[in-house]
Structure formats: C-alpha cells, structure tokens
Amino acid sequence: MPWMEDRDPYKVWLAEVVLQQTRVEQGLPYFRKFVQKYPDVSHLAAVEESVFFKDWEGLGYYQRARNLLKAARCIVAQRGGEMPTSYEEWLRLPGVGPYTAAAIMVFAFERPYPVIDSNVARVLARLWNVAGDVSRAPQRQELHALYEKWRGRHSPSDFAQALLDFGAMQCVAMRPDCASCPLQRYCIAHAREVVDDVPPRRKTLKEQVYFHYLLIEDHRHRVLVTKRRNGTFWSGLYEFPVVESKEAFLDEKGLIAHLAAATTCRVMLHYTGLERHQVLSHRRVHARLYRFSVLEGVGEHDFIQQYKQGIWADAAQMKLLPMSRLMDFFRQWWLGQITQSS
DNA sequence: TACCCGTGGTT
DNA sequence: TAACCAAGGGT
Structure with a gap:
C-alpha cells in the first residue's frame, strides 16, 4: 500500500478513513488525489468544507469527509499540527474508532494493537469457530484475545497486513475456496462444516x-x-x-x-x-x-x-x-x- | 444495542 | 435479479 512507503501517520490516517467500509480498489484513487492535493494535515485543515465535499463526491458515507476535516482542524488548533502518537488520542478524534486508531498505531508506529476489521474478524471467527455476531462485545473480546495470542512476537504491522490480505484474498466472505487453503487443517469452522455460516450473515432491510x-x-x-x-x-x-x-x-x-x-x-x-x-x-x-x-x-x-x-x-x-x-x-x-x- | 450512513463489485 | 459484502463510526 502506498502509505506504507514512509509510514507517515497523516497518510495512514487518511488511507484508513478513506477505506472504511470501502474496497481498496474503490478508495485508492481518492487517497492518491487527497495526498496530492493535501500533502499534510495543515493543508487539509485549511480547505473549505464545500470544496472537500466535492473532492469526496462519489466515495459515499459523506459524514467521513466532515469528520476528517474536523479532526484535521483539531490537530492543527490543539496540537500545532503535530499528529497524535497514542491510541487514546487518536480515538478521541471524530471519525476515528477502535479499528482506525489501532491501524494507525500499528502501521505508522509499529505498536502492538489488534487490527480487527471485518476481514480479520472473519478469519479469526472461522479458525476458532467463534459463534455469534462478531460486532458484539463478548465476541470482540474473544477475537482480541485470539489475535494477541496468535500474533505472539510477530511484527505488529506484518501480522496485521497478513491477516487483512488473507481475509481479503483467501478466507473471503462468500464461497471461500477451502480446498486450496493452507490453514484448512487448523480451521475449526471447516472441520465442523460451518464455514458458510461463520460469521453469521447480516440482515439488511431496504x-x-x-x-x-x-x-x-x-x-x-x-x-x-x-x-x-x-x-x-x-x-x-x-x-x-x-x-x-x-x-x-x-x-x-x-x-x-x-x-x-x-x-x-x-x-x-x-x-x-x-x-x-x-x-x-x-x-x-x-x-x-x-x-x-x-x-x-x-x-x-x-x-x-x-x-x-x-x-x-x-x-x-x-x-x-x-x-x-x-x-x-x-x-x-x-x-x-x-x-x-x- | 440497534440503526443509520453510499457506492460498486460479486455471486 | 436481488442479496450480500466491503481496511467502520456515530448516535
């Protein structure tokens, strides 16, 4: 990923917000445009909201654009443009939740926080057959523990990237190719033939x-x-x-x-x-x-x-x-x- | 906790 | 086609 070239916290943050609920292929062109147009947080903080809204056009979830600007202005006004360096500080910023804060700490600062998005949650839930909705607190806690135990002494960023990629490419949500999976022999959901039902499907009402x-x-x-x-x-x-x-x-x-x-x-x-x-x-x-x-x-x-x-x-x-x-x-x-x- | 929020790709 | 899903967060 382009933001891993220099691990600039600003770029990692920008990328993670752009990629919230968004496929990499869809978000990457926007990330490149934003980095070009707003090379650091002071440039981002200075842009008028209506202009940035136009930049965001077509990407969806437009509240992200508002929160990104709010956060940029916080960083400039309260920290003199210095990017936060702790998980707690990041979490306080609008548009930054547990996933994004962890991803920034891991990819920009190589700190050991669990990077659990829907991909990683699916991989962990299947390998250990974690039952129930992975967005609920008890399951999140269990996934957190499994993640930490599995990571062991591996590099936080290498391990996180590996799990993200594995979830996106091998252990996919729909019709995963378990026959070709190198982890098949360790996978409890596969052994019990419940891979298709773990994690449980969302119900969407339209x-x-x-x-x-x-x-x-x-x-x-x-x-x-x-x-x-x-x-x-x-x-x-x-x-x-x-x-x-x-x-x-x-x-x-x-x-x-x-x-x-x-x-x-x-x-x-x-x-x-x-x-x-x-x-x-x-x-x-x-x-x-x-x-x-x-x-x-x-x-x-x-x-x-x-x-x-x-x-x-x-x-x-x-x-x-x-x-x-x-x-x-x-x-x-x-x-x-x-x-x-x- | 449950629901809201965009768009595009896959099956 | 319609359902399902994606590097989630706010309320």
Whole structure:
C-alpha cells in the first residue's frame, strides 16, 4: 500500500478513513488525489468544507469527509499540527474508532494493537469457530484475545497486513475456496462444516423511496438546486428540488396537488422520461426527472421563496456542486441538454 | 444495542 | 435479479 512507503501517520490516517467500509480498489484513487492535493494535515485543515465535499463526491458515507476535516482542524488548533502518537488520542478524534486508531498505531508506529476489521474478524471467527455476531462485545473480546495470542512476537504491522490480505484474498466472505487453503487443517469452522455460516450473515432491510426531481430553469440556462438537510441521507449534497414519496411514484396530478400545498404559484409539469434508481446501505431510491415551469405572470423566484430555498446555478456552477451518484446522472443529462441548445 | 450512513463489485 | 459484502463510526 502506498502509505506504507514512509509510514507517515497523516497518510495512514487518511488511507484508513478513506477505506472504511470501502474496497481498496474503490478508495485508492481518492487517497492518491487527497495526498496530492493535501500533502499534510495543515493543508487539509485549511480547505473549505464545500470544496472537500466535492473532492469526496462519489466515495459515499459523506459524514467521513466532515469528520476528517474536523479532526484535521483539531490537530492543527490543539496540537500545532503535530499528529497524535497514542491510541487514546487518536480515538478521541471524530471519525476515528477502535479499528482506525489501532491501524494507525500499528502501521505508522509499529505498536502492538489488534487490527480487527471485518476481514480479520472473519478469519479469526472461522479458525476458532467463534459463534455469534462478531460486532458484539463478548465476541470482540474473544477475537482480541485470539489475535494477541496468535500474533505472539510477530511484527505488529506484518501480522496485521497478513491477516487483512488473507481475509481479503483467501478466507473471503462468500464461497471461500477451502480446498486450496493452507490453514484448512487448523480451521475449526471447516472441520465442523460451518464455514458458510461463520460469521453469521447480516440482515439488511431496504425501504423503498420515490423521488420526483423538478428541473426548474430560468431564461439564462440556470437551474434551481437545493441542499439536502441534516438528518436526511445524502445530507449536505445538492440536488434538484424534490418531492419525496414513500409508497410509489406519484402521477402528474398527484405531484401538482402536492406542490399546490406548498406554493400558490400555478405550475406545469412535463415528464422527461428519465428514470434512475440507486441502492443505498438501507434504502432503495427510485427517481424520475420532471420539467417544471411556472405559468405566465408568476416568476420562478417567487416559487423559490414559497417552496424551497435554493440557488440558481449555471452549467459551470453545477459542475462544482457535490452530488450523489443518482443526482449526478441527472446533472450530466442536463449539462448535455444545455450544450446542445446553445 | 440497534440503526443509520453510499457506492460498486460479486455471486 | 436481488442479496450480500466491503481496511467502520456515530448516535
């Protein structure tokens, strides 16, 4: 891994946060971009949040970006830019939990903390047939003890890297190739033929939500966008004004009725035919794009005040706003329309 | 503790 | 296809 070349705590921290719940292949391009653009913690602390949000666009779990900036500013403000050197100090920073703090102590400082992510937990749980949910406290404790005992006097970082790699490449979650596994003869889960059930599968519930995005343009090729509020998913990202429904897509009459409750403007809708869905960690979002216009004699600006606060963005501004992958699909389509018409 | 939070790959 | 999963953390 690139951050192991110099073991710079800043780079190790950055990499571990980027890689939280994220595959290495997916996160690595972002890590490289961040190191290039923000070579040390003072550069990171100085960047405006809206700019960094754009840098983070497409990586997901956007709260990580906020916490990373908060932590960087803590390190600069409270420590003069000196990176923490103890597990406890790292743990106090926002966005740094037990895994990340341990990984930093091990990879940057070669200190003996147990680096137990989902890969390592799976390897240990199978080898010793640890029953139950590995995210619960008793199991975590047992895995911790097994890890320490197995590591013995091995190098903390070599052992951690070995287990991470072994979990990612050999002892994989789905359909592991136990026949080729060098540890098969030691594996209790294999002996008891329960490898596929250890650790137990997660249960994920997906709620369906239906978004009706409203494309509202003025006469100068500007479009109305709003910022998603705190307490919602994708909070802080920008989108076209949206009407959300939990049951199903609304028909145009239903949409008009919904809008009539929020604005006194008389409005018109026209479905663009553009539909797209995206699966999130706990939701499935279905979206359709509607052209929206206000009837003659009533300005769109009145609509903004009456319906939602927003900003009018031209093509150049639109490209700078951080958006979800779903909204990015509609944005790209809109940019194409603008290019064609001008 | 249980639930929330993105996106992309695999089966 | 739909489910499952990934170098987890916050609340």
